[in-house]
Amino acid sequence: IDQTELAKRIKKKDKMKFNTKVIHGGQHHDPSTGAVMPPVYQTSTFVQTSPGKPLNPDYEYSRAANPTRSALENALASIENGTRGLAFSSGLAATDCILRSFKAGDEIIAMDDLYGGTYRMFTRIYKDSGIKFHFVDMNDLEKFKSLINENTKLVWVETPTNPLMKLADIQEIAKITKEKKILFAVDNTFATPYLQKPLDLGADIVMHSATKYLGGHSDVIAGALIVKDEALGDQLHFQQFATGATLGPMDSFLVLRGIKTLHLRVQRHCENGVKVVEFLSNHPKIKTVYFPGLPSHPYHEIAKKQMSGFGGMVSFTFVSGKKEEAVNFLERLNVFTLAESLGGVESLANHPALMTHASIPEDKRKEIGITDDLVRLSVGIEDAEDLIADLMQALA
Structure with missing residues (x-):
């Protein structure tokens, strides 16, 4: 390995190889104590030196941001090659956050084989919202394209799917969504970022039930969103902050620990x-x-x-x-x-x-x-x- 290039890669942690990223990517030792693992900041609020002036401008109230959750979100962004990660109280909370971006009259095209909870949310929770859902075999690209119209705002794909292990060609679907200026979200829970990186293949949003492989020990309920576009990340963060479906500090710590292996x-x-x-x-x-x-x-x-x-x-x-x-x-x-x-x-x-x-x-x-x-x-x-x-x- 060229030593100069190696030094650059190690200094810029987002250029590290994946096996190194899961341990170091987006991570920093605790600045106050030097702790190797981020502490569990079990606090709801943070001190202000004057009204409206937090001691640390990044932390005011834990629903908006918490240092332990921030450490996890930085790690999520790193391993999915995104710019912004968001940690939620469940995978369904993460999915719900995306859906809050849409209004009556908008249309969403989804894969026909979906996790039952996702299907339930689409067809029962949002049934009276005015959002129209289409379910289609995403391998029939002509059928998929025939459903796209001026009201289509999102394409939702699981690959592999739960439970029939169907796949969709992320790269081919991304070409279509980019041409039509439609958001494209991929549920990457089954594959994990170790096996598949949807953002690199053209997706706009990656969703995980972090309860599963990211946590990896059946001891936490959590969800995640990762995006590349910073403006989209800011929008989703506002929707998360305003509705409150954030992940607590102890659960954030557990998922972060899981990611390291x-x-x-x-x-x-x-x-x-x-x-x-x-x-x-x-x-x-x-x-x-x-x-x-x-x-x-x-x-x-x-x-x-x-x-x-x-x-x-x-x-x-x-x-x-x-x-x-x-x-x-x-x-x-x-x-x-x-x-x-x-x-x-x-x-x-x-x-x-x-x-x-x-x-x-x-x-x-x-x-x-x-x-x-x-x-x-x-x-x-x-x-x-x-x-x-x-x-x-x-x-x-």
């Missing part, structure tokens, strides 16, 4: 995911395995194009097609834990139709392929042999 954890999630998929793909009781790393996956080429790995999320169906077999399988698991959520160090198993996607009407679930025998696995970082042994005994 993101690269190590996701690498193991990917390794174990491949092994679990290989086992399931060869089991006589399993009909279809949904995993973007499989050459047979319909969007495998898109995954290779825009992801550096295929993640640890796997869904599958049974040859019998029976809900009862899926439920019986889930009840018999010992190492995998039957629970909602994903992305923690422990392996989790979920029945989308009865759990995470129960809020989606049954006819809509069937239309997009969420069948009653579908099981979703979040493959953790345990020993892969133990995970496969658990799946084997549950299937038996």
Whole structure:
């Protein structure tokens, strides 16, 4: 490595490689004590030297800004190659903040396969707002383009999707949204910035349920937005400040701590995911395995194009097609834990139709392929042999 260039890169932390960024990117030692990790500033307010003159102009009231949350937000911006990160009380709070940018008469085009909570927010919470939502297969670009009109203000994409692991070509969609001057938001929860960077591919906003891989330990509820455009960042921050969906200092600390091992954890999630998929793909009781790393996956080429790995999320169906077999399988698991959520160090198993996607009407679930025998696995970082042994005994 050229030593001069190396020195420049290390001095300017946003030029560091990813594995270094998760630990150092956007981070600084505490100036008052030299603490390596940012302290948990468990305070609601900050002293002022005179009315309207805070001791530190950056901190007046913790809903607007808190030093621990600021440290997390700087890290989020760094690892997603953005200019501004915002930390929220949940992923849905982050999504809601974006939607508050729109008014009656505006239209939003969204991917047809979405996290159940996102679909519920779009179709029930905002149903009387006057905002019109369209749901479409984002791989049918002609169909997608036919829905765009002068009222279209936002395109919302999950890739890979929850729970069917569908993908969308971020770069191709970004070309269209930029030409039409439409905001483009990508839910990057499943891929994480370790595997995929939507801002680099042309998206305007990245959303995370930081509860999942960013936190990584199933001990916090949090959300995040990251943008490249500073004016958009200021607008979203004002909406967050004015509505109050901010992340507390202790939760901010936990997510920041989780980010520091993101690269190590996701690498193991990917390794174990491949092994679990290989086992399931060869089991006589399993009909279809949904995993973007499989050459047979319909969007495998898109995954290779825009992801550096295929993640640890796997869904599958049974040859019998029976809900009862899926439920019986889930009840018999010992190492995998039957629970909602994903992305923690422990392996989790979920029945989308009865759990995470129960809020989606049954006819809509069937239309997009969420069948009653579908099981979703979040493959953790345990020993892969133990995970496969658990799946084997549950299937038996």
